[in-house]
Amino acid sequence: MNTLSDEEFEQIYGRKPVRRVKKKKIYWNRIIIALIILIGIVTGLVKLTALVVSKIKGDDTQKTNKVLNNTSSVAVKEDASSAEDKKDEPAKYSNMDFTVCVDAGHGDYDGGTTDASGTRYEKDDNLKVALEVQKYLEKYGVNVVMIRDDDSFLELDERCAKANNAKADMYVSLHRNSYDGDISGVEVWVNNSEPEYDTKLAQNILDDLEKVGISENRGVQYGYVGNSGVNYYINADTVMPSCLVELGFITEDIDNKLFDEHLTEYGQAIADGIVQTAVDVGLVDESGKRLMSEQLISPEKPVNNKDSSSVADAMTTPMETDSSADVYNTQENEWY
Numbered sequence: 001m002n003t004l005s006d007e008e009f010e011q012i013y014g015r016k017p018v019r020r021v022k023k024k025k026i027y028w029n030r031i032i033i034a035l036i037i038l039i040g041i042v043t044g045l046v047k048l049t050a051l052v053v054s055k056i057k058g059d060d061t062q063k064t065n066k067v068l069n070n071t072s073s074v075a076v077k078e079d080a081s082s083a084e085d086k087k088d089e090p091a092k093y094s095n096m097d098f099t100v101c102v103d104a105g106h107g108d109y110d111g112g113t114t115d116a117s118g119t120r121y122e123k124d125d126n127l128k129v130a131l132e133v134q135k136y137l138e139k140y141g142v143n144v145v146m147i148r149d150d151d152s153f154l155e156l157d158e159r160c161a162k163a164n165n166a167k168a169d170m171y172v173s174l175h176r177n178s179y180d181g182d183i184s185g186v187e188v189w190v191n192n193s194e195p196e197y198d199t200k201l202a203q204n205i206l207d208d209l210e211k212v213g214i215s216e217n218r219g220v221q222y223g224y225v226g227n228s229g230v231n232y233y234i235n236a237d238t239v240m241p242s243c244l245v246e247l248g249f250i251t252e253d254i255d256n257k258l259f260d261e262h263l264t265e266y267g268q269a270i271a272d273g274i275v276q277t278a279v280d281v282g283l284v285d286e287s288g289k290r291l292m293s294e295q296l297i298s299p300e301k302p303v304n305n306k307d308s309s310s311v312a313d314a315m316t317t318p319m320e321t322d323s324s325a326d327v328y329n330t331q332e333n334e335w336y
């Protein structure tokens, strides 16, 4: 049967056709059920993919560690943290071709100094920030030699020998300060011969820490607290530019608060200061390409002049700080 056109209908019936618009019934319940099933399938797929990816990554890590023949819990931890960092903004530097020795002061039975309650140990803070510095340096492509990456202890001569033997280009020792009184802030110690490279390293680290936020910039200091005639051991027995960072006073709440809140940023600031120094002294160019064929040494440090007497001097335990001296009296239980 032919369907009449509208015109034909009008001619025959004298009026326009009334069309009943058939309202389509929408089966909401079916749509909702379909949607729930779809969401279920998608969620399942996402979970499955994540599981497969993590399994593949885990296998890779194991393989890498086997190949390197250097399997350690720390290596696995680093893999995890670097994967986490990849989510962050791109690294500030890359392919930095030099070696840095990072020294977390004290360790094991040598707790260093403590806070007023006696429950917070310097050795733990030192290690925490050292691991952050390591993380950023490695992100920048720097070869890092860790004096310790756990709660272990090395003698001072062993620490220096480790850096010298590894032909590290720079040495950074990390500490927390202490004082029985109202002093806060960050200071960085350098050999009392005021060597140029070491001073630059200390200043760059201090500048970058100040950008993050410190309670007070106590500046670059030379020699040993209370006695500029002697040096901290690590500033005397290492051949490369070195410095000892006192990252705030563990005896001050404000410094501990800043330390806890900015741990990662402090780690990055110290790493940035190190890389900036490498560029400043012409060890590498901005792209990280190495410009010096030999290890970077600090030519003005007495140890490099084979002056055994000054090394011996530096190895001498400094006297207790004279209370009349125009410096604060360190409570730090250490002799370097």
Ligand SMILES: [Zn+2]
Pocket: 105, 106, 112, 113, 122, 175, 176, 332, 334
């Ligand atoms: Zn210390």
